[in-house]
Amino acid sequence: MKQTSSVKSGVIFALCAYTMWGIAPIYFKALAAVPPVEILMHRVVWSMLVLVVLIVSLRHVKKVKAALADRRVLLTLMAASALLACNWFLFIWAVNNDFMLEASLGYYINPLLNVFLGRLFLGETLRMTQKVAVGIAILGVAIMIFNFGYLPWIALTLAVSFSIYGLLRKTVPVDSLPGLFVETSFILPAAIIYWVFFATQTSDMASNPASLNMLLLMAGVVSTAPLLCFTAAARRIRYSTLGFFQYIGPSLMFILAVTVYDEALSKGQLVTFCFVWTALALFTFDTFKHYRKEKKEKKLASLRPE
Numbered sequence: 001m002k003q004t005s006s007v008k009s010g011v012i013f014a015l016c017a018y019t020m021w022g023i024a025p026i027y028f029k030a031l032a033a034v035p036p037v038e039i040l041m042h043r044v045v046w047s048m049l050v051l052v053v054l055i056v057s058l059r060h061v062k063k064v065k066a067a068l069a070d071r072r073v074l075l076t077l078m079a080a081s082a083l084l085a086c087n088w089f090l091f092i093w094a095v096n097n098d099f100m101l102e103a104s105l106g107y108y109i110n111p112l113l114n115v116f117l118g119r120l121f122l123g124e125t126l127r128m129t130q131k132v133a134v135g136i137a138i139l140g141v142a143i144m145i146f147n148f149g150y151l152p153w154i155a156l157t158l159a160v161s162f163s164i165y166g167l168l169r170k171t172v173p174v175d176s177l178p179g180l181f182v183e184t185s186f187i188l189p190a191a192i193i194y195w196v197f198f199a200t201q202t203s204d205m206a207s208n209p210a211s212l213n214m215l216l217l218m219a220g221v222v223s224t225a226p227l228l229c230f231t232a233a234a235r236r237i238r239y240s241t242l243g244f245f246q247y248i249g250p251s252l253m254f255i256l257a258v259t260v261y262d263e264a265l266s267k268g269q270l271v272t273f274c275f276v277w278t279a280l281a282l283f284t285f286d287t288f289k290h291y292r293k294e295k296k297e298k299k300l301a302s303l304r305p306e
Contacts, residue, residue, distance in 0.1 A: 006236045007236060007237055009232075009236060010232070010233045010235075010236025010237035010242075011233070011237065011245075013229045013230070013232040013233035013236065014229070014230070014233035014237065014242055014245040015245065015248065016225075016226070016229040017226045017227070017229035017230040017233060017245075018226075018230075018245050018246055018247075018248035018249040019248055019249070019252070020222075020225055020226035020229070021107075021226050021249040022248055022249040022250070022251065022252025022253055022256075023252055023256070024091075024095075024222060024226070025095045025100055025103075025253055025256055025257075025261075026256065026260075027215070027218070027222050028091075028092050028095045028096060029095060029096065029261065030215055031096075031215055031216070032096050033202060034202045034203075034212075034216075035200060035202070036089060036092040036093040036096060037089065037194070038194075038195075038199055038200065038202060038203050039092050039219065040085070040088050040089045040092060040191075041191045041194050041195055041199065041203070042203070042216045042217075042219040043088055043219045043220070043222075043223040044085075044184060044187045044188055044190075044191035044223075045188070045191050045192070045195070045219075045220075046216070046217055046218075046219045046220030046221075046223075047184050047219070047220045047223045047224045048181075048184050048185065048188050048220075049220055050220040050221060050224045051177070051180060051181045051184055051224060052181075054177055054224075055177065055178065055181050058177065060175070060177055060178050060181075063174070063175055063177075063178040064178045064181055064182065066178075067174045067178050067179065067182050068182065073172055073173065073174055074182070076168050076171070076172045077168075077172065077174070077179060077182045077183050077186070078186050079168060080165050080168040080169060080172075080179075080183050081182075081183040081184070081186040081187050082186075083161045083162070083164055083165040083168070084161075084165055084183060084187070084227075085187050086157070086161050087158060087161040087162050087165065088223070090154060090157055090158055090161075091103060091158060094154050094158075098261070098263055099154055100253055100256065100257035100261060100263055101253075101254065101257045101258075101263050101265065101269070102152055102154045102155050103154060103155070103158060103250075103253060104249075104250035104251075104253040104254045104257065105141070105144055105152060105155040105250070106152075106154060106155035106156065106157070106158030106159045106250075107158065107159070107162075107246055107249050107250040107253070108137070108140075108141060108144075108246075108247065108250045108276050109141055109155060109156065109159035110158070110159040110162055110163050110246050111137070111246045111247065112134065112137055112138060112141065113159055113160065113163035114163055114166065114167075114242065114246075115134055117163055117164070117167045118167075118238070121167060121171070122167075122170070122171075124238055127286060127290065129282060129283075129285075129286035130283055130286055130287075132282065133279045133280070133282040133283035133286065134279070134283075135279075136275055136276075136278055136279040136282065137275070137276055137279035137280075139275055140272045140273070140274075140275025140276040140278075140279065141272070141276070143271065143272045143275065144269065144272040147266065147269055147272065166230070166234055166242070169230075169231050169234050169235075170234045170235070175235075176227075176228050176230075176231035176232045176235065177228060179231060180224065180227055180228060180231060203216075233245075241287060247276065247277075247280045251277070254273060
């Protein structure tokens with residue numbers, strides 16, 4: 001019962017994380033006048049402030065100290081922080097330079113890498129229907145790459161950086177909140193140095209309009225909330241299953257790109273997205289079917305006499 005409850009909460013966390021990531025471009029588009037590196041700087045600084053408040057109020061200081069005292073954990077989180085900073089910056093740059101469709105491609109490729117890493121490092125396996133779903137998704141991504149006509153480096157960098165980040169967070173024995181606090185603390189010195197010596201006028205909060213300052217301050221919540229949900233989900237459900245929830249994020253980005261921000265969408269690209277959506281539907285159906293089967297078997301087992 002406890003394990004079932006943990007899986008259910010993991011699913012809820014995953015849904016929340018990927019939905020927030022999917023609509024995040026709306027926020028970053030509102031900051032289009034601010035250089036991407038400065039948006040990243042504000043994400044780090046204000047995320048740290050939010051995390052300090054949460055760590056103290058929720059009494060996670062001991063967990064932070066335990067993480068800092070473990071050399072293996074510290075090195076793992078240091079690597080995770082570098083991947084996170086890279087992913088954050090490239091995503092912001094892509095959104096504000098009208099590459100949202102390619103960014104969404106990256107987050108469609110990401111679940112395939114999650115499945116590969118889950119099999120390679122975590123010993124996870126897929127049922128036959130799930131393998132078919134993965135095959136359909138691979139075909140869809142292959143068509144997408146062919147239609148692009150060039151190496152989609154934005155998509156591949158986003159996919160690889162976040163897949164490895166997720167794997168590190170899956171394997172390191174640290175709760176989501178203390179882990180994210182330690183990760184952010186590694187990036188914070190660079191953010192402060194940049195703000196003091198290299199930032200432009202848009203980061204002078206004393207002269208900015210209140211509306212811009214409010215948007216910059218919101219960077220902490222926009223950055224922290226989905227990551228906390230993601231790391232909480234990663235510790236509760238299978239990594240390969242977690243990966244397929246990511247289709248929520250790029251699907252929302254896809255919708256925003258073509259309907260709100262008027263990015264060009266070819267017929268070939270639309271066909272590719274249809275392949276990916278088909279794979280998602282098949283995988284979701286199989287997961288739901290297997291979940292109901294397991295639930296029924298457990299119920300029957302509980303009714304059998306000892």
